[in-house]
Amino acid sequence: MSTLHIDSITKSYDNKKILSDIYLTCKKGAIVGLIGRNGSGKSTLLKIIFSVEKCENKFIRVGTKIINNLADGRNLINYLPQENFLPDNIKIKTLINLFLPKENRNKLINNDYINPLLHKKNQELSGGEKRIIEILLIIHSNAKFILLDEPFNGVSPIIRDYIIQYIKETKSSKGYIITDHDYENVIHLADKIMFLKDGSLKEVMSQKQLVDLGYLSQTNYDMLIDPSK
Amino acid sequence: MVTGLIFGDDIKSIGLAFLFIAPLMQYFVYEIKNKHEYYFYYNLGLSNAKLWVSTFIIGIINLILLSLI
Numbered sequence: 001m002s003t004l005h006i007d008s009i010t011k012s013y014d015n016k017k018i019l020s021d022i023y024l025t026c027k028k029g030a031i032v033g034l035i036g037r038n039g040s041g042k043s044t045l046l047k048i049i050f051s052v053e054k055c056e057n058k059f060i061r062v063g064t065k066i067i068n069n070l071a072d073g074r075n076l077i078n079y080l081p082q083e084n085f086l087p088d089n090i091k092i093k094t095l096i097n098l099f100l101p102k103e104n105r106n107k108l109i110n111n112d113y114i115n116p117l118l119h120k121k122n123q124e125l126s127g128g129e130k131r132i133i134e135i136l137l138i139i140h141s142n143a144k145f146i147l148l149d150e151p152f153n154g155v156s157p158i159i160r161d162y163i164i165q166y167i168k169e170t171k172s173s174k175g176y177i178i179t180d181h182d183y184e185n186v187i188h189l190a191d192k193i194m195f196l197k198d199g200s201l202k203e204v205m206s207q208k209q210l211v212d213l214g215y216l217s218q219t220n221y222d223m224l225i226d227p228s229k
Numbered sequence: 230m231v232t233g234l235i236f237g238d239d240i241k242s243i244g245l246a247f248l249f250i251a252p253l254m255q256y257f258v259y260e261i262k263n264k265h266e267y268y269f270y271y272n273l274g275l276s277n278a279k280l281w282v283s284t285f286i287i288g289i290i291n292l293i294l295l296s297l298i
Contacts, residue, residue: 052271074274085268099273141272 002028004062004077004145004175009048011041011055019045019055020199026145026175031167033190034179035204035215040196042179043082046147049177050079062144078143082150084130088123092133095122104140111136113162127154135163139170148178152185164189183216184224244295248288255284 009022018041026032036042047053049060051070060067062076086095096108096118108114113132117125125133135151152160167176167189180186187193193204195213202213207224210216216224259266259280270280 050271052268070271070276071274078272079268081265081268083265083268085265085272087266087269088263095269099269138272143272 002063002144004049004177005060006049007059007061008057009045009055009059010057011044011048011053017199019048022199022201024177024194024201026177028144028175029172030192031171031176031178031190033186033193034177034196035183035186035193035210036179036196037215038181041199042196043149045196046079046149046177046179050077050147052079075142075144077145077147078138078141079147080134080138080149080151082153084127084134086122086130086134086137089121091119091121092125093118095133096137099137100140101142107140108133108136113159128156128159131155132159132163136166139166139174143174145175145177148176150180151178152180152182160185183210187224240298241292241296244292247291248285251288252281252284255281 004026006022006024006026009019010017011019022045024032034042034045044053048055048058051060051067051073060073062073065072065076067073067077090098092114093109096105096114100108109118113129114136117129117133122130131151131154135148138146138148151163155163164185167178178186178189187207195202195204195210195215197213197215204210204213207216207221211218211221267277267280
């Protein structure tokens with residue numbers, strides 16, 4: 001169960017190929033960063049891996065188990081969508097008890113950010129508070145592989161840095177595939193960066209390659225290399 | 230009161246009303262208003278089909294229990 005294999009994913013909308021024969025692997029303990037322009041199909045790819053989006057062809061395997069639907073991926077693959085997904089009208093403590101296995105609940109209950117929110121209902125929280133709860137819930141779930149779709153949406157820089165550090169600290173026990181519209185977050189977090197363009201996935205070997213691929217402007221690249229510029 | 234007018238006011242009718250109203254509520258609350266909340270259940274391994282089937286089964290169990298009273 002130590003590797004997530006994704007192969008042969010093909011998806012079209014109105015006869016236009018969005019994803020063409022996608023191949024990707026993620027090992028336990030690795031963070032794969034998925035970048036690409038808006039509308040390139042990053043979220044669609046994650047949803048297909050999670051088995052909530054239909055496609056023409058796919059092969060997904062975790063270890064020796066082939067994942068054909070949501071039930072197959074239970075406790076193996078979890079997905080953080082871009083939108084807040086926790087149900088309203090339910091207290092955070094109840095959501096933690098519903099979502100997490102017993103042995104992991106205390107990690108969230110005793111967390112400095114989560115503890116003051118335990119007795120509040122989801123709709124009483126700000127977008128950033130909801131997001132940190134969602135991310136920590138997904139990270140501490142039983143799943144071996146975690147798909148994070150723009151996890152830093154709506155969070156303040158200090159929370160973003162906390163989440164990045166948290167993912168780095170917990171990555172030894174899970175594999176992550178992460179996308180974000182802020183490429184710097186992905187570049188600094190990921191062990192391997194994959195670039196999605198025209199339905200194909202290419203591994204990015206150097207940050208300079210992002211300029212050649214048309215993802216970064218030369219100015220952005222210069223600032224990335226030397227922030228004092 | 231509305232359910233009483235539509236389905237009658239005996240206890241069996243309340244169960245019958247529940248069987249119809251619960252799926253309607255699920256449709257408006259989840260399918261239309263809060264579709265993204267489905268991801269909470271997806272992450273627990275529950276698909277749309279399973280959630281809909283469970284809503285109907287709970288409605289039928291309610292109906293049977295209320296019929297027995």
